[in-house]
Amino acid sequence: MAARCAALALAWCACAAAPAAPLTPSATAASSAPPGKQPPPLRTCDTLLLRNPPPMPPHVREHEAAVAQTARALAELVEAGAADEARAAALARAAARAPLLPPPAAVALGAPQLHLGVLYRADPPPPRLFIFQQNNSIALQLFWRSLASAWNASAVIWSNAWFSCEEDGGSWWSGAAAARGVGGARAAAAIFRRLDAVPCEETMYEWLGGPPPCDPATTECRAVPVFGSSERRLEYECECRAGYWRAGRWRVRGAALGARLSCVSCALAPAECESQAHREALMPANFAGILLCFVIGIIIFKKRKCKAVAMWTVLEVVIFGAMLMYASAASQFIAQARLRCIVGAWLRELGFVACYGSVVLRLWVLLAEFRTRKAHRWTPKDAEVLRVVGAMLAGCACYLAAFTATTACAGDELDAVGCVRAAWHHVTGAAELLLLIAGMRTAHAARNANVPFQERTWLAVALWVEIACGATWRLVAMVGHAPETSALAATVRAHLSAGTALACVLAPRLWHGYRTRSLAQEASNK
Template sequence: MENWNLINHTMVSLDGRNSGNVFWWYIIVFSMSSYAIGKIVNYTAQVAPSFQDFENISITGFSSTPRSDDKDRDIVAEFLDQVEKHEQHKENCTPGTKFNLGEGVIQQYGINKFKRQALVAVNRANLLTRLWKEAPKEVLDSEYLLYAQVRNFVEGDPEIFAAGNCYDYMEYKNYYLFCPYAHRTEDGAINVKDLSIEYDYLGNDSEWFYTARMKASKLENFNYTIGTTQMRLNQTLHAETTIDKVITVTYNDGHWSKPYFDCGGGFIWMMTYTVPFFGTTYNGLNYTFKFKGTSGIDIALQKVDIDQCPLPEGSTETNVFAGSARCKEATTKCVPIPGLGFRRGSYKCVCKDGFYFPYTNSFNKYFNGTDVENEYAKFRRGEVNYYTESFECLPCAPGCDTCEDRSPCILTLNWIQRSLTLGVSCLIMCCIPLLILFTYQYKNVKVLKAASPVLLRIILLGAFFLYCPLIVGYFNASVITCILRFWFREIGFSISYGALLLKTWRISVVFRVRSAQRVKISDTDLIKRLLLVIFVFVAYLTARTIAGTPTVIEGKHVNGLKAFQCSSDWWDHSSAIAELLFLFWGIRLCIVVRKAPSEFNESRFISWAIYNETLLSLFLNVSMIFLQDPFPTNPDLMYLVIFIHTQLTTTVTLAFLFGSKAYLVYKYTDKEDSHQQTTMLSKGSKQKYTHKPSAGFGSINASVNNSSCNYNYSDRVDDAECESLLEKDIQEEFRRLYTQLELLKQRNMKIGNRHLQHKLSAMTEAAKKEDTPNSTPTTPNMNGKRVVINLDHFKESTEL
């Protein structure tokens, strides 16, 4: 191909000079044909068989397909074997650059590392273009100047192996080709010569020259710079200013060649960057630019790093070596090591995130690519190696993104403490079924009837839900446990404390009635109101779960370890505020009923429970702000705080409500006679568990108000039983009144007030007198039924 191009150039040139000289045309054609045949014969005789094998492989055998498509193919070894084979037989090579490593080992190496050196060639090309436009003939004919120039470029940068300034056909003097070329020798010296003597670079096999000439054929793709020049006229004046317009090239106008073996030049594998420069012709009006030659630098392939690491995702680079690294992909990743040259193993295998280097005391925390490649080569040859057992990183402790050893990254929970805490909670929860059984077994006892057994069971159900967050919080925080935790808390709070507050509200309503009319608020009425409260809480929880689903947040504990907990946001703050407002309403009710008569002091115990819950909830909400912000504290500490809060609120509330009732039942009940149980507990201990009224007629009304039937807590107490209880209470009140009258009568007899004595006697007689059938009843009545008061039994007790 080189020879046919030469013939073509010769014919064009002759045609332009003397198209009519046919004789000379035939002579030149014959000469060039003979020269081409001689070249072919000479090449066939000189090339060794091993070299012929290399030609077939290097030109057609390699593609740009990464190694990842063929796991069993060692593409790096194949390339390096051919490079070494060619260097061993370089004395038998054919001058030129036809032996290259294909498109796979290409521009990205030069583009990424040697742009600074390439800009030297760009500057020289622009200088030559300007010189060939207007420089004097003696400057242009100075071959020494051109030789010195390329020598200076090689001397000025150790990264540059060679530099050249190659001219096109018959573009310098009357030389067929001319190319001042400087390169480094094996002993470190710099040799300067005319490269065109060694081989003809006009053919398209010389990619570095052919590509630059093809680019230069499109002059419209280049830039033009316009300036002015003022030459020196004499010691004091400048010459006339002239316009300087010249074509210029940039880095992007150049071309990085494929890595090739430079036979006849430096006799090494190299990469070449070339950029065109231009000559001019002047037609009397303006200058016309044309391709004149190339300015280039050569980079020794040993200066080029082989990048065996996989290409980044989305990369469009062509790299035949990509993915050929032998790092263990499961635990390590490949990182290129620059500056190691064109050899295998120019990388290191570093541990991936979540793994650590097994040799923790080593200074370098990676596996050297050279060692990995050597052991892999032994593995391929079947020799003894440790490739399969080594070069693996070890997994970090659970939860560690990165680590240097097996040290934990997550705060370890104190499972012993948490288990003991949960055990105590479960033990207390086991008492709830026993309390429910207690309300069923003694449901007919007055102390339980007055407290409404149905509502007591509802309170126990709410308490069970309030204990459940301790069970859920025992495990590691997750979205599910976070959701269950606040559902159990809010549902339990609404049931338990909703029932307590409604019981208090019923007492306050009855206590504030000033008439003798009977007020009845049944348990069914309270349950309906309680269901409304629960519905409001459920609606809020549903909205929270859908719109503000809690998450698990991660933070650093004071010791640097990770700690996890459920997120806390404005949803949690709003629920805490709602609970406190609900409890404040309960405090107001407790203040209202603080003086209400209570036979068994239940309203007082309920008030204590509400005060306790309010204060402790306020303390807990404030403490949680400091425990959770800005970073999570120890989860074990938070779990313990929740446990203590639950025991001091829920457990104490149950102790207030059921402790006193259990004490009365077991103290004043004869377990052998169930009928006697009701009788004894109905009367009770009058001095301790019944409000003692003051003397006078007002005590009758006080006794009636004090009776449990006046604000009936249970629907199970029928009207007949209630009336029976009221009759007994009224009989008791009249006995006390009769006794007081007798005492007053005897006292007045001693002081001589006989007038008052007659009135008291009349009142006593009136009280003892039985009413006639047609007379208006003077004794109390209940629901239209007259209550007959018999004081005959108290006659003896009033005698002094």
């Protein structure tokens, strides 16, 4: 009996590893889609199997433990005589939901002595279930081969990467397989993952149209799938190695490569490499500011019914503007210089108008309440303030559209910095200062107003800090430097502008609400 099982296992492995004829898959495999809405079958195409193993996932031990546990679970079902296609499919779906990084894209299970083989593919959606006896097409051949590779091994076997056709073009696959159990209760399992790119090697040169135009000494070459093209499935992507730098974009793909691509050593361009290092180091700080704005926005929304948080819709606009200013600093990580300048300008100016325009309008509301008598008191409502803010944002958008058109029509000599002449930035800075000065004039007019938690004073402090930052920024630009092209300068300015607005506008208001509730609770306890 044992010899018979071993023979069947060898026959099953040989069948999975043998080259299959170009059959048209009927997709008779079951699917998790509702009845009557079965997904279309997989496309058949030639597969490309690489010779070198792909990069391992971040947590190798977790992947190996998951595939071994899945194989052991199937072996227990086989030993108990309860293994069938339905239970194997349920086990594959459970394994596909394992908390791995990257998450499993497909799971294969096999018990050849029972003529049992299933493949559950969760990615790309919709999920599908394939049965080995019903679908052994070319598109699935390497999945079954990877599963069979671990049958005679006691350790987890990692497969080489291969390229397989998909409905959206194609993708790289790789996986880990393991077999557990003994004799007639032995079973195998494999967990597969999709790869965004793999290192270039000679095997793929025919698919890519020849050797890559990447300098092997200064760049790293990767092969990435091409989506939406029926003629070409793969293309090159050259990326500068650590310690090297390239003007413009440090990562170039496909047709943009042109001639041979190489990068310059940081020893020959220390300033450029230091700027790139600043961008990478400052990215967490910028995204932390965006996350902070998101959290504060949720808090304000939950406390919108509190009397201390008056005009909460305007506060949400202030937070949204601060988030855009943080995003303008994060846009410094865009590789293309011209696009980086345009996106940064849009985010910065729209965020500034939304944030500090709302601060100025809040001072206007305080002044209106102060100058009207109690018998005829008129208080601008949120809807009126939001309409004014919307008009200001529309005017800013028209100005930025003209700025974008000028930048897009500029000559190639501006590609190094990506921005148009400095006159645009001087005009933009002057407009910002005029808005801030108008706000300070309003704050001065309302200096005798009796408002809770010194709101007018805190709003004036926010305007003064922003005036100092804007004036310093313009002075540096007039001296001859270009702060718009510095990632460090953009990050510092974003944190000063947005951070000051959040601290001076929201912190006193939230503290006043907290103190009011605390005093009310103390009074009720007495």
